[in-house]
Amino acid sequence: MTAVPGTASGATAATASGAVLVLGATGTVGGRVAARLVAQGHRVRAASRRAGPVDGTEAVRFDWYDPDTYEGALDGVDRVHLVAPTDSATPADVMLPFLARARARGVRRAVLLSSSAIPAGGPAVGQVHEALPGLFDEWAVLRPSWFMQNFTGDHLHARSIREEGVIRTAAGEGRVAFVDADDIAAVAAHALTGARAPGADLVVTGPEALSHAEVAAVLTEVTGRAVVHRALTYEEMRDRLAASMPLEYAAMLAGLDRANAGGAEDRTTDTVLRLTGRRPRSFRDHVARAMQSVGAGAEAGAER
Template identity: 50%
Template sequence: MRDRILVTGGTGKTGRLVADGLTDRGIEARTATRRPSSADQVRFDWTDTTTYDAALDGVASIYLVAPTDRADHLSVMRPFLEKALARVPGRLVLLSASSLNEGDPMMGEVHAWLHAHAPRWTVLRPSWFMQNLTTQHLSSIRGDGCIYSATADGRVPFIDAVDIAAVAVEALCNPALASGDQVLTGPEALTYDEVARAISQVIDRPVRHCRLSTQELVARYEASGLPHDYAVMLAGMDEAIAGGAEDRITMDVQEITGRPATSLASFLASQRATFEGV
């Protein structure tokens, strides 16, 4: 019986945690990456079909992370998915987003394709990662004392990537889990004003939510080097948050993993050194 699981995006925020979680269960995790650096990694590139066979060798299930350098996800992923369906007996688990329904652009199209073609599939639709505060927002928090967004008073149920990975591992390992999508959230929906105050309390210096219009956020993204269309799409997600699109809480993390989702307060406390630049 095959117990090897392929983890695409295996060096990313959730992929490395999924690989660790599988290893903890005694399951071989094969990390797929463009630049393998160890024996448990395999070279894989969505756009290079010659990398597919080695990646799929002996694989029982797959964790799928869409390429991050483009938005036409189904067109670039479909050749690999078709080959995977012919060779992989287990579940295909796709990381998507709570803002993307089945059939929507980007991962939403892949979601619809899996539903139509895969015998066993799970689509994880997490809300915004808590880790965004220690990556994309970190520079402005440290330098400006600001979190920039166009979310206004919209609420977001931020989720820890650790919890997303725990759900993914369960989906990959538990054949009894029914196919479908799981909307994953943290235990509370917060405005960015509330998040900024929470960070202030942890690091003991002022952090505020610097409110931008959607167009101002587009300009900020473009100034950082993002293409116009991608900047517009990202800023539009903030606009959707302002309209209440993310203001919901689910119990899926606890129901699937058997433990409650991590609170933002707990996450921030664990990241104090990161915010302080220690």
């Protein structure tokens, strides 16, 4: 992967600049990004539909489907961490008008959380990815692999693991380089605050690619509870997901599983190490860490 401007040892943008708007600030990645930026001394506006409190931030209400919330969220902001609405297969419909308004209000840097499975110009948030470099001189698109938190948080997989000891996917024996949300947030914080924006498409992975059967084996070894992977067809996975989300979105996610069966996610990158200076967390270490924090409450659910 081509090197990008700015490294873990580079200078960061001055904290005296405008605030960073973090969309989805109560979510799996957004919450971690907000907390990391606060710890680094940056002013953070934490946006969510309910404007819930995030320690050390300015909580603001933001709803992609309510343009009346845009102006308040953008007040005093010069950088934005973008998380697409999770209930739409065509997020560009609402995101692009918001980004045009953000640019007009003085936002100079935008970092988009996308997906390793969706290239520029691809479906869903891929349309926003394609448009971003034309909207902002300073930009980055983070394309993380599937979240480790999907197996330990409040995702469908995590619930079926806890309730039944089963992971159901249409991914077959395909391997995925699952990544910890903490590592994604570390990359995002660097992209938002580095002296120079990456200006690049960054695929973010964990250190190894695992099949879901191997994931189940690690969970079994670390937790001491038997976990197995049960392979579904594309149609079975689509219908299972459609019980809790719109059919079009369920079909897209099931399609990503099917692509994984064909090896679409069977690769690793050095993005985390190159931008943050530390190696990404392994899945075994993630599970052990999640077990230690169970008493402190369940993690927010992941979307990928």
